[in-house]
Amino acid sequence: YMAWSGHDHIWFDKSLDGGVTWGSDSVIATQPGGWDFVVPGIYRCNGMPVTLCDTTSPLAGTIYVEFSDQREGTDDTDVWFIRSTDGGQTWTAPVSPVEETGANHQFFPWATIDPATGFIYMVYYDRRYTVGEYTDVWMALSTDGGDSWIEYEISESSFLPESHIFFGDYINVAALDGHVYPIWMRMDAGALSIWTALVDIHPSGGPEAPARRLVLRQNQPNPFNPQTRIDFVIPGAANATLKVYDLAGTHIATLIDRPLAAGPHFAQWDGRDGRGQRVSSGVYLYELQAGDQSVTRKMTLVK
Numbered sequence: 001y002m003a004w005s006g007h008d009h010i011w012f013d014k015s016l017d018g019g020v021t022w023g024s025d026s027v028i029a030t031q032p033g034g035w036d037f038v039v040p041g042i043y044r045c046n047g048m049p050v051t052l053c054d055t056t057s058p059l060a061g062t063i064y065v066e067f068s069d070q071r072e073g074t075d076d077t078d079v080w081f082i083r084s085t086d087g088g089q090t091w092t093a094p095v096s097p098v099e100e101t102g103a104n105h106q107f108f109p110w111a112t113i114d115p116a117t118g119f120i121y122m123v124y125y126d127r128r129y130t131v132g133e134y135t136d137v138w139m140a141l142s143t144d145g146g147d148s149w150i151e152y153e154i155s156e157s158s159f160l161p162e163s164h165i166f167f168g169d170y171i172n173v174a175a176l177d178g179h180v181y182p183i184w185m186r187m188d189a190g191a192l193s194i195w196t197a198l199v200d201i202h203p204s205g206g207p208e209a210p211a212r213r214l215v216l217r218q219n220q221p222n223p224f225n226p227q228t229r230i231d232f233v234i235p236g237a238a239n240a241t242l243k244v245y246d247l248a249g250t251h252i253a254t255l256i257d258r259p260l261a262a263g264p265h266f267a268q269w270d271g272r273d274g275r276g277q278r279v280s281s282g283v284y285l286y287e288l289q290a291g292d293q294s295v296t297r298k299m300t301l302v303k
Helices: none
Strands: 001-006 009-013 024-030 050-053 061-070 078-084 106-113 120-126 136-142 149-153 172-176 177-190 191-196 230-235 239-248 250-259 263-269 282-292 293-301
Touching: 001 050, 001 061, 009 061, 024 061, 024 078, 050 106, 061 106, 061 136, 078 120, 078 191, 078 282, 106 149, 120 172, 120 177, 120 239, 136 177, 230 239, 230 293, 239 263, 250 282
Parallel strands: none
Antiparallel strands: 001 009, 009 024, 050 061, 061 078, 106 120, 120 136, 136 149, 172 177, 177 191, 230 263, 239 250, 239 282, 282 293
């Protein structure tokens, strides 16, 4: 089975004799705008398809193709997933495993099937919960052939790519018997590095996704004057506090202290203490607490 991009469509063909002969090329999905598109901060970006075939699980024989495009607009890159259960004769309409949160970018997707379970894993770069061109890595999991998906963040922190440096066209993921290894690139201060993680998914009785963690972003801008923005993600509804301290541990200001729904949130700090007085230049800590989790980062105020 082979899928490729061309002329604003995803194409498909198959050989049943080891590649000696092939059938007729057929269009299996549209790809509005084509496979080559611009994502800010990325040297070049493409939405080439990845083709998978289940050969071992109860869904054996099912063909999957994932790709990306900008059908929703040049400020909204999305990843898409289609499926055929009849050898490529008919295909489902494209669906995205990513929860829709408005115009943002998910790009460079890659996918694999765990041959022991039939579970599908898709990894991709994601900017849903970041500021500007800062980028995260997420993974989506389906245990039912793509009918439903579980998403969770893989990267521990965001990175900032620089468009004048070639970033690479691909990301990857491997899986076997519930052990999943996403593989990705990141860029920090212009330097490229390669990362992986071990995610354990337990096939008996269904998957157990890793516990969603509290995510606290680096404030932007940093250093700052007079104001900065702090973005964070709450994994589940909880009472949340976001407080600022000096390096001696003295409480400076409380930015948030109230119940929050699960999902992305943000706060702003204008460099003032709880009495409204401007504080001096220096390094400060900001701590987010929600439920039984807490995360602390540093930020720098300059004048």
